[in-house]
Amino acid sequence: MTAHLDESGPSPGQHIELVDDNPSSRHDGETSPGLRNSKGWDGKLRVPKSALLANPEALSDPEYSDEDNVIPGEEVAADEDLLDGEDPDTDEIICTHSRIQSIPALRLERFKKVARICLRQNLIQDIEGFSCLASTLHDLDLYDNLISHVRGLDDLVNLRSLDLSFNKIKHIKHISHLTNLTDLYLVANKISKIEGLSGLTKLRNLELGSNRIRELQNLDCLTALEELWVAKNKITSLAGLAGLPRLRLLSIQSNRIRDLSPLKDVPQLEELYISHNALETLEGLEHNTRLRVLEVSNNKIASLKGLGPLAELEELWASYNLIADFGELERELRDKTALTTVYLEGNLLQLRAPALYRNKVRLALPQVQQIDATMVRAG
Known part of the structure; x- marks a missing residue:
């Protein structure tokens, strides 16, 4: 797998897209010239006839295996094992671009002092599994995931910073109870209306750039707001x-x-x-x-x-x-x-x-x- 930069993403923190470089794994029905025969993909077809091989038997013996010279691939740990090496007393967990799908599988209840969690550029769809950290967690960064709905934040009343940028969120909901928030980032989602912010009387910084907003509305409650970022909308x-x-x-x-x-x-x-x-x-x-x-x-x-x-x-x-x-x-x-x-x-x-x-x-x-x-x- 190869990481490719999506140039439409803002800097810093560009969007990362994982693309399979193996042409044999294409799913679009396209046949790769020279890489398929009547029986499917055959890597041997890529070897030119003029090549000098140290192990020519590899071409004639279908059961040939050079196990002694195999280079081990990088093993991606399961979500359950990703944090096994972390100090139980750590105050910060950063685990980016690790293909995490399940937050509960990380077993965050092991960590009693965590103030900041950064799970950027993963495959998270649901915000869940953070309630066990409610008393200590101040900063939650879920930038660039697959989140469509804002849920699972009910107990995180001590949050000061929340970053849900580069997700698939259409509506701002279920955050008005986070009365200690000072920074809220919702950049590059699918939001068309500013709403659901009542109660955020300590909010100082609100970022809503690259959405579908047409009107500056429902901001009166943000009496402490110092910075408002709404570039690339339709206002x-x-x-x-x-x-x-x-x-x-x-x-x-x-x-x-x-x-x-x-x-x-x-x-x-x-x-x-x-x-x-x-x-x-x-x-x-x-x-x-x-x-x-x-x-x-x-x-x-x-x-x-x-x-x-x-x-x-x-x-x-x-x-x-x-x-x-x-x-x-x-x-x-x-x-x-x-x-x-x-x-x-x-x-x-x-x-x-x-x-x-x-x-x-x-x-x-x-x-x-x-x-x-x-x-x-x-x-």
């Missing part, structure tokens, strides 16, 4: 953030946002990542005066109007838009004394005069230390 509006008084980071890249004005409901926002949307203007950010990082690359923005009040701006990432006016660049950004980094490549002001572009940016914004990927002066 059309920024409405729905009003109940998040502590939100400081919003990542909503690769969606369908056109209007920034609903962000007035989160004036405390410090970082906004909204590249690859449908923005044509930056107007609507006037109330977000605490923004330090603004990422608006790959939109259709022609003007920098709207950035005037953002006195604390440190980084502006605005590559591949339609910005053309160096005068406006200076008017909107020269007074931003904290501004150290600007990315403007791929805009008209760079494409029209690439040889002069960087010097013109330096003249307009002398406080800047980095233009695109180039450092222009020491900090």
Whole structure:
């Protein structure tokens, strides 16, 4: 078996797919040329006639066996034996890419002090067998398995971090009782609606990227939320953030946002990542005066109007838009004394005069230390 990287998976932690490299084991009905005869697969057919063999009898004797020279294959332990070498007093169990199917078969009740379990990239379908660790378990990572339904967490009330990313979950259910959660990861599932989060009043970080979500809703209960990651969904509006008084980071890249004005409901926002949307203007950010990082690359923005009040701006990432006016660049950004980094490549002001572009940016914004990927002066 060979592990192949699925390039659609996010980094870090790409999805791993196991693929059988043995052509004789294909199940799609396809015949491999040269590897089958009328009696089925015969490995001897791969030996060219011109080959010099140390054991030519292997071709003529159907019962030939060279047992003395057999290289033993790697034996995969059964689930029941995987943890036999672990210290009973360990506080962490990590067992990734081990083809685990049954959590109860791991006999986790042997471990009385486990605070973190990581069973990434296995074949787990059902969340079960963790109740015996309820008093100690704080961090549960089941990233990249085959889980379709969120069940089996009833007793894990001490969990602080739960990662169910890269599974097959369609609905957020049966986690609202996990009132001590601070981090919840549900990236790359099949979720179409934000729901089932009531009770998570300590949650600080919520990751829902690469799902099928169309609307920011049912977030009002998350009064402690600081970071919301919803990139690669189908969201059309920024409405729905009003109940998040502590939100400081919003990542909503690769969606369908056109209007920034609903962000007035989160004036405390410090970082906004909204590249690859449908923005044509930056107007609507006037109330977000605490923004330090603004990422608006790959939109259709022609003007920098709207950035005037953002006195604390440190980084502006605005590559591949339609910005053309160096005068406006200076008017909107020269007074931003904290501004150290600007990315403007791929805009008209760079494409029209690439040889002069960087010097013109330096003249307009002398406080800047980095233009695109180039450092222009020491900090």
